[in-house]
Amino acid sequence: MSNVQLDSEQQAGVPDAALAAESDSRKREAVSPTELVIDARNLEKSFGETPVLRDLSLQVRKGEIYGLIGPSGSGKSTTVHLLCGHLEPSGGEVTVLGEAPTRFSRRTRRRIGYMPQGFILNLDLTVRQNLSFAAGLYGLWWWPARKRIREVLKLVELGRARRQKARSISGGMQRRLALAAAIVHDPWLLFADEPTANLDPILRTKLWDHFRGMSAEGRTLFITTQYIDEAENCDRVGLMYDGTLIAEGRPEELRRSAFGGDIVDIQLESASTQCVDAVATAPGVLDVEAWRDGRLRLTVEDADRAVPMLVSSLEQVGATVVSAAPYQPTFDSVFIRLIEEHGRSRTPLGGLRRIEL
Amino acid sequence: MLSLIFGPLVIMIAFGLGSNITYPTPRAIVVTPPGPADQALMQDYRDQIQKYLRVAEYTSDGEYARRQLARNAVDTVVILPPDPYEAISRGQHAEIQVLYNEIDPTRSWVIPDYASSVESEINRQILMQGAERQRPALQAASQQLDAAIRALDAADAARLGNNRDEALQRVREARQSVAGLRDILDTAGPEAGALSPTLGLIQERLRDDEERLGESEQSLTAQATVQPDIASMRGRLQSLKETVDRLTPVRAEVLVSPVKVRSQYVAPLRPDVITFFAPAMLALLIQHTAVSLGSLSMVRERLADTFELYMVAPISNFQMLIGKYVANTVFTLAMTGALVGVLVGFFGVPIFGDAWRMGLTLLLLTLTSVGLGFAISLLASSERQAVQFAMLLLLGIVFFSGFALPVDALRQPALSFSYAMPATYGADLLQDVMLRGLPGRELFILVLGALSLVLFLVCLWLLRWRTHAG
Numbered sequence A: 001m002s003n004v005q006l007d008s009e010q011q012a013g014v015p016d017a018a019l020a021a022e023s024d025s026r027k028r029e030a031v032s033p034t035e036l037v038i039d040a041r042n043l044e045k046s047f048g049e050t051p052v053l054r055d056l057s058l059q060v061r062k063g064e065i066y067g068l069i070g071p072s073g074s075g076k077s078t079t080v081h082l083l084c085g086h087l088e089p090s091g092g093e094v095t096v097l098g099e100a101p102t103r104f105s106r107r108t109r110r111r112i113g114y115m116p117q118g119f120i121l122n123l124d125l126t127v128r129q130n131l132s133f134a135a136g137l138y139g140l141w142w143w144p145a146r147k148r149i150r151e152v153l154k155l156v157e158l159g160r161a162r163r164q165k166a167r168s169i170s171g172g173m174q175r176r177l178a179l180a181a182a183i184v185h186d187p188w189l190l191f192a193d194e195p196t197a198n199l200d201p202i203l204r205t206k207l208w209d210h211f212r213g214m215s216a217e218g219r220t221l222f223i224t225t226q227y228i229d230e231a232e233n234c235d236r237v238g239l240m241y242d243g244t245l246i247a248e249g250r251p252e253e254l255r256r257s258a259f260g261g262d263i264v265d266i267q268l269e270s271a272s273t274q275c276v277d278a279v280a281t282a283p284g285v286l287d288v289e290a291w292r293d294g295r296l297r298l299t300v301e302d303a304d305r306a307v308p309m310l311v312s313s314l315e316q317v318g319a320t321v322v323s324a325a326p327y328q329p330t331f332d333s334v335f336i337r338l339i340e341e342h343g344r345s346r347t348p349l350g351g352l353r354r355i356e357l
Numbered sequence B: 001m002l003s004l005i006f007g008p009l010v011i012m013i014a015f016g017l018g019s020n021i022t023y024p025t026p027r028a029i030v031v032t033p034p035g036p037a038d039q040a041l042m043q044d045y046r047d048q049i050q051k052y053l054r055v056a057e058y059t060s061d062g063e064y065a066r067r068q069l070a071r072n073a074v075d076t077v078v079i080l081p082p083d084p085y086e087a088i089s090r091g092q093h094a095e096i097q098v099l100y101n102e103i104d105p106t107r108s109w110v111i112p113d114y115a116s117s118v119e120s121e122i123n124r125q126i127l128m129q130g131a132e133r134q135r136p137a138l139q140a141a142s143q144q145l146d147a148a149i150r151a152l153d154a155a156d157a158a159r160l161g162n163n164r165d166e167a168l169q170r171v172r173e174a175r176q177s178v179a180g181l182r183d184i185l186d187t188a189g190p191e192a193g194a195l196s197p198t199l200g201l202i203q204e205r206l207r208d209d210e211e212r213l214g215e216s217e218q219s220l221t222a223q224a225t226v227q228p229d230i231a232s233m234r235g236r237l238q239s240l241k242e243t244v245d246r247l248t249p250v251r252a253e254v255l256v257s258p259v260k261v262r263s264q265y266v267a268p269l270r271p272d273v274i275t276f277f278a279p280a281m282l283a284l285l286i287q288h289t290a291v292s293l294g295s296l297s298m299v300r301e302r303l304a305d306t307f308e309l310y311m312v313a314p315i316s317n318f319q320m321l322i323g324k325y326v327a328n329t330v331f332t333l334a335m336t337g338a339l340v341g342v343l344v345g346f347f348g349v350p351i352f353g354d355a356w357r358m359g360l361t362l363l364l365l366t367l368t369s370v371g372l373g374f375a376i377s378l379l380a381s382s383e384r385q386a387v388q389f390a391m392l393l394l395l396g397i398v399f400f401s402g403f404a405l406p407v408d409a410l411r412q413p414a415l416s417f418s419y420a421m422p423a424t425y426g427a428d429l430l431q432d433v434m435l436r437g438l439p440g441r442e443l444f445i446l447v448l449g450a451l452s453l454v455l456f457l458v459c460l461w462l463l464r465w466r467t468h469a470g
């Protein structure tokens, strides 16, 4: 793993469910390859002379929702194209469901759903007809297709609009229809390229609910998005920047890696040097920031364990604690920070080294 | 979609109702000679000219007429000769001048054609008038001949009865009749006048006979020579009379135009414009519909992400292409069925040939055209380009598939374009099957079949290329 994969050895002192999973992934080589739905190693892709993807490696296991997050033009769609077999990699290796994407067998193709970023609907057909067409494409017979289409329409809440022309439904509905078309054959593995783009927050939440439901049924989802806050919904997230992954892990791990640990905010009636010293020397505290108005922001190894301990140490030195709680930085700030780090050091894991101190 | 079916129908109906195979009568100014003219002859001219031309006005101002022509206010100017008979009597043609300035090459033959019709008609008229004038003369000539023959018979009888004076008198009468006959024929016209020397000779001989009869008192031998001479003269006059009598009852019209062409139409039907063009129209509409549909079908999908979907979906390029062929072919054939229905039901266009053969032709034409459309849609880089290609092909059919000009009137390189159009084969085959009741050229069926197959393979190859992972 060349990229920002969190290294569990460096976090050995932190027994945490996430890290347990992480050590699983460390033992990836031992994992049976069928468990790995997507396995891409050192992928390169250039269009002519222009390199678009550099040294991209990622693994996705069965039942996972993998979110590929990155700014526009960072190479998300290109990655999806490589994984679906639309493009041939210029370098590196990739297998999806155990096969090279450009040589998918028919059986494998039946198990894959793909929702492109661009437009795929036929505007002159009704919602239902569009779905029938997609079902036909995947070789569903008429009767099972009918049943399945009804289900899928219900799932994306387009049942009422089924007789309307695709032209006459709203952009959000069209997007949901495209999703319905991608899952009409009940795929094991779904590639969705920015499925939530241009949707309102309520709809986005609903779509993510669908995705989580699919994942719960054991399906694997590979989803790209520009909305950083959607990282929360993923089992694992890759942060893509300028054609390569600059960070990858569970969402909370990314948060940690951005800030070097958990964040705890403490509000005191009034802060003193004594107080600051007391918390700075407490075990598991990595960093302290103090403000004049009695507010402290601490970076700690584990917020849940640190909070009660910190409160008691502060009370021992006579301070009055108004509030003390772990602080969840937004993913926006997490990613901005990660990207900044990446730009500054060019060495991945830069954020994590501090934990060793 | 509906416009695809009804558009062609409307065009077809408009074409059928609006097309007119006869050209509009050209407008003319007739320039009559200044001064007095033979009014009867002028009337003849007018009658003839009006058969072919719409005379806008008569004028004696030649300059004015030319100006009108130059302004394209009329199509032609006809200048009548001042005194036709005078020219004829000088042994020259009387000249009718016809000026025209038609720029449409497909119509430039119209005025000269009409002019030469007018010319032969007027010539015929003049000849007929001459011939009509000869008729009474011929009748008179016949009477004169009769009298001469009777006189000679009487003379012979008198001579045998040794009535010399009587015989002499009768021969003299015969000679006078011949002289009268000569006068009649001389005025009857040049052809009749050609007989004059012969008659002159007969006159001479009869005068000789008279003299010999006068001398015959002295010479019996001389008398003996008179008898065969009279008999021979009688013989000649008799045969002359037979000729004249044979001429007299012949109608002048037959005399002037002895040979007349009578053409007879023997094909199973005489098609009107719409019937004649119906097969070509059908071929054109099939090709155009199929090409337009096909050329757009895949461009749109290629430019959208639908093709990516096809690449992921568990269908092969072959299956996909077959599916597209089936859809487009079924649609085009449905439209074709509607068109054939309208042609047969509404316009009464017949189908004399085998329905299966017609079906086969329509199917092959459709398959070829669909393939052509698909090839365009796989090559074009935008919808607009695909539409342009399709329009170009439409122009190609109109110009090269026997619509504007019959295919056999074309030369290379236009001919190559003709035979690159499926509609050319289709139109030819459909015309044979529908209007002539023939099976159509076997070769053309084979060519269409081969074309459709080749185009399918080309499309398959293009599709592979387009869905190939880059």
Ligand SMILES: Nc1ncnc2c1ncn2[C@@H]1O[C@H](COP(=O)(O)OP(=O)(O)OP(=O)(O)O)[C@@H](O)[C@H]1O
Pocket (backbone or CB within 6 Å): A047, A052, A070, A071, A072, A073, A074, A075, A076, A077, A078, A079, A117, A226
């Ligand atoms: N077919 C192509 N030929 C040349 N360059 C390409 C091609 N496809 C993508 N690129 C380039 O690759 C880069 C990454 O494109 P990609 O579509 O993967 O970005 P993205 O992350 O999906 O962006 P967005 O969020 O806007 O969809 C872009 O700079 C783009 O210009």
Ligand SMILES: [Mg+2]
Pocket (backbone or CB within 6 Å): A076, A077, A078, A117, A193, A194
């Ligand atoms: Mg994209």
